[in-house]
Amino acid sequence: MNAGIVGIGRYLPEKIVTNADLEKIMDTSDEWIRTRTGIEERRIADDSINTSDMGFAAAQKAIEDAGITPLDIDLILVATVTPDQPFPSVACMLQERLGAKKAAAMDVSAACAGFMYGIVTGKQFVEAGVYKHVLVVGVEKLSKITDWNDRNTAVLFGDGAGAVIVGEVSEGRGILSFELGADGTGAKHLYQDEYIIMNGREVFKFAVRQMGESCINVLEKAGLTKEDVDFLIPHQANIRIMEASRQRLELPVEKMSKTVHKYGNTSAASIPISIVEEIEAGKIKEDDLIVMVGFGGGLTWGAIAIRWGK
Numbered sequence: 001m002n003a004g005i006v007g008i009g010r011y012l013p014e015k016i017v018t019n020a021d022l023e024k025i026m027d028t029s030d031e032w033i034r035t036r037t038g039i040e041e042r043r044i045a046d047d048s049i050n051t052s053d054m055g056f057a058a059a060q061k062a063i064e065d066a067g068i069t070p071l072d073i074d075l076i077l078v079a080t081v082t083p084d085q086p087f088p089s090v091a092c093m094l095q096e097r098l099g100a101k102k103a104a105a106m107d108v109s110a111a112c113a114g115f116m117y118g119i120v121t122g123k124q125f126v127e128a129g130v131y132k133h134v135l136v137v138g139v140e141k142l143s144k145i146t147d148w149n150d151r152n153t154a155v156l157f158g159d160g161a162g163a164v165i166v167g168e169v170s171e172g173r174g175i176l177s178f179e180l181g182a183d184g185t186g187a188k189h190l191y192q193d194e195y196i197i198m199n200g201r202e203v204f205k206f207a208v209r210q211m212g213e214s215c216i217n218v219l220e221k222a223g224l225t226k227e228d229v230d231f232l233i234p235h236q237a238n239i240r241i242m243e244a245s246r247q248r249l250e251l252p253v254e255k256m257s258k259t260v261h262k263y264g265n266t267s268a269a270s271i272p273i274s275i276v277e278e279i280e281a282g283k284i285k286e287d288d289l290i291v292m293v294g295f296g297g298g299l300t301w302g303a304i305a306i307r308w309g310k
Contacts, residue, residue, distance in 0.1 A: 001126070001127050001129065001168055002127070002168065002169050002170070002171065002172070002173060002174035002175070003122070003123040003126035003127045003166055003167065003168060003169065003174050003175055004166070004167070004168075004169035004173050004174030004175055004306060004307070004308075004309070004310070005119075005164045005165070005166060005169075005174075005275075005306070005308075006066045006133075006165050006166070006167040006168075006169065006310050007062045007063060007064070007065040007066025007067070007068070007164060007165035007167075008061075008062055008065055008162075008163070008164050008165075008272065008275055008276050008279060009057075009058045009059065009060065009061025009062035009063075009064070009065055009162070009163045009164075009276065010058050010061065010160065010161060010162040010163070010269075010272060010273045010276040010277075011054045011055075011057035011058040011061070011160065011161040011162075012043045012160045012161075012263065012273070013043040013044060013045040013046070013049060013054070013159050013160065014043075015043060015044045015045070015046060016041050016042075016043060016044075017041060017042055017043075017044050017158075018030075018040065018041045019033045019034065019039070019040060019041065019155070022154065022155055025148065026148070026149065026151045026154060027151055028151045028155060033155045036238075036240075037155065037156060037238050037239060037240075037260070038238065038239025038240070038242075038258075038260050038261055039155065039156065039239075039260055039261060039264045039265075040261045040262070041261070041262060041263075041264070042157065042158030042159075042262075042263055042264030043158050043159055043160055043263055043264075043266075044143045044158065044159055045141050045143060045159040049141075050084045050141060051080055051082050051083055051084050051090055051139050051140065051141045051161075052083075052084050052090050052093040052094060052097070052139075054139050054141065054159065054160065054161035054269075055078060055080075055090055055094055055137045055139035055161045055163070056093075056094055056097050056098065057161065058137060058139065058161035058162055058163035058272070059076075059094055059098060059135055059137055059163045060098070061163065062135065062137075062163035062164055062165050063098070063135070063165065065165075066133070066165040066167065068133055068165065070098040070099045070100040070101075070103075071099070071100065071101060071102060072132070072133050073098070073100040073102070073103045073133050073134070073135050073165075074102065074103055074104070074125070074130075074131035074132055074133055074134060075103055075104045075105070075122065075125055075131050075134045075135070076091040076094055076095050076098075076100060076103045076104070076105040076106075076134075076135045076137070077091060077105075077106065077107075077108055077118040077121055077122060077134065077135070077136045077137070078090040078091040078094065078105075078106075078107045078108065078118075078136075078137045078138075078139060079107070079108045079109075079110065079114025079115045079117065079118045079136070079137065079138045079139070079268035080107060080108075080109070080114065080137075080138070080139050080140055080267075080268055081109055081111050081114070081140065081145075081192070081267065081268070081297070082139075082140050082141045082142060082144060082145060082267075083107060089105060089106055089107040090107055090137075090139065091105035091106050091107050091137075092105045092106075094135075094137065100135070103135070108121065110182075110268075110296060110298060110300045110302070111190070111267060111268070111296030111297035111298055111300055112235050112237065112265070112267045112268060112270070112294055112295060112296025112297070112300075113180075113235070113268075113294045113295055113296040113298070113300040113301050113302045114138060114267070114268035114296065114300075115136065115138035115162070115268045115269070115270075115271050115272055115294065115302075116178075116180065116271070116292065116293075116294050116301075116302025116303065116304060117180060117300070117302055118136040118137075118138065118268075119136055119164070119166060119175070119178075119292075119304060120175075120178045120180055120302065120304065121134075121136075122134035122136050122166035123166060123175050123178070126166055126167060126168060132167060132168070133165055133166070133167045134165070134166040134167070135163065135164075135165055135166075136163065136164050136165075136166055136272075137161060137162070137163040137272075138161065138162050138163070138267075138268035138269040138270070138271065138272045138273075139160070139161035139162075139163075139268065139269050140159060140160070140161075140266055140267040140268055140269050141159045142157040142158065142159060142196070142265075142266070142267055143157065143158075143159050145192055145194075145195055145196055146195060146196060147194075147195035147196070150195070152198070152200060153195070153196050153197075153198055156237075156238075156264060156265045157196070157264055157265050157266070157267070158263050158264035158265065158266050159266065159269075160263060160266040160269045160270075160273050161269050161272075161273075162269045162270075162271065162272020162273040162274075162275065162276060163272060164272055164275070169309065169310050170309070170310065172307060173287070173307045173308070173309045173310070174306060174307060175304050175305070175306050176218075176221075176222040176224070176289075176304075176305045176306060176307055177218045177219075177221035177222035177304070177305045178218060178221075178302070178303065178304040178305075179214050179217050179218050179221070179301075179302065179303045179304075180300075180301070180302045181210075181214070181300070181301045181302070182298050182299065182300045182301075183206075183298070183299045184298065184299075186202070186206060186298070186299035187297070187298060187299065189202040189203050189206070189299065190203050190296070190297040190298075190299065191297055192297075203299075204238070204240070204241065206295070206299055207237065207238075207241045207295045208240075208241055208244040210295055210301045211234060211235075211241060211242075211244065211245040211248075211293050211294075211295055211301070211303075212244055212245050212248035212249075214293050214301055214302070214303035215232070215245055215248060215249055215291050215293050215303060216248065216249075217303065218291060218293075218303045218304060218305040219291070219305060221305075222305045224289065224305065226249050226250050226251075228289050229249055229251060229255070229289055229290075229291055230255065230284075230285075230288035230289045230290065231255050231256070231257070231278065231283060231284055231288055231289075231290050231291075232245060232246055232249060232251055232255060232256045232257065232290075232291050232292075232293075233256075233257040233271055233274050233275060233278065233290060233291070233292045233293075234246075234256065234257070234271075234292075234293050234294070235265075235270050235271060235293065235294035235295060235296070236257075236258075236259050236260035236263065236264075236265060236266070236270040236271075236273075236274060237260070237265045237270070237295075238260070238265070239258070239260055239261075242256065242258070242260065243256075245293060249291070254283075257274040257275075257277065257278050257283070259273060259274045259277050267296065268296075270294070271292055271294055275292075284308055285308070286308060286309040287307060287308065287309055288307075288308045289305065289306075289307055289308075290305070290306050290307075290308055291303065291304070291305050291306075292304050292306065
């Protein structure tokens with residue numbers, strides 16, 4: 001049995017904050033932000049919208065896209081570091097709001113790599129024949145843990161949610177290989193105190209090295225080569241990090257997802273948000289080989305090679 005993605009959905013807050021808006025409240029410039037990060041604008045959720053609200057909206061769309069009902073869901077995994085509150089989990093809140101009465105539920109905390117951890121966890125349950133449908137949500141309201149006086153981090157982050165249904169797919173399709181990893185010695189470089197604290201230089205060095213290595217590793221595990229890759233969806237953290245991964249795979253620019261300019265770094269939500277974006281743009285087609293790769297605080301990382309389609 002092969003597990004893959006059988007439904008997708010996303011939610012983005014309406015409010016757009018541009019680099020020009022940030023110029024008015026801190027010592028920065030549009031040029032500085034764009035040249036160093038590739039970000040032009042980001043979405044920010046207002047005070048009435050919390051993490052669970054965004055996750056709920058994305059989950060509803062993924063369930064509808066998969067052609068199932070909430071009662072068909074066996075497990076809910078929510079990747080987030082910005083839950084509404086320490087407990088109950090966002091996953092339990094979604095279970096109640098969706099009416100997914102049969103589903104077990106828990107949150108996954110692996111920062112920006114959380115969605116990869118969630119997908120791989122869901123895959124195990126489906127391929128073991130234990131569960132039929134696993135809802136995986138990546139959602140963050142990073143604006144509530146961003147120090148808007150810190151120009152090094154405030155320009156980076158945005159809010160949003162993406163969701164997928166992991167279920168059984170036809171032979172030859174689905175998740176072909178994966179890699180998950182962590183290096184706790186790097187925890188000091190990216191963490192939350194009251195707000196997000198980041199040593200940008202160290203995180204950049206780690207991400208450039210690890211993202212490229214993980215891409216190659218999942219291809220080797222699947223018995224594939226760089227030439228087999230049709231599309232790359234990297235975590236949308238920084239265009240320079242993303243470009244390093246693309247170049248490692250020797251892919252042309254048009255074969256890499258780029259949404260960072262519109263949404264900023266949405267942590268665990270960035271990859272599922274990008275999946276929906278590229279599907280709607282017609283850039284991902286049936287039977288395409290897709291590599292998804294992310295990294296985050298922990299330090300953590302994860303990658304999968306997936307043959308797209310049901």
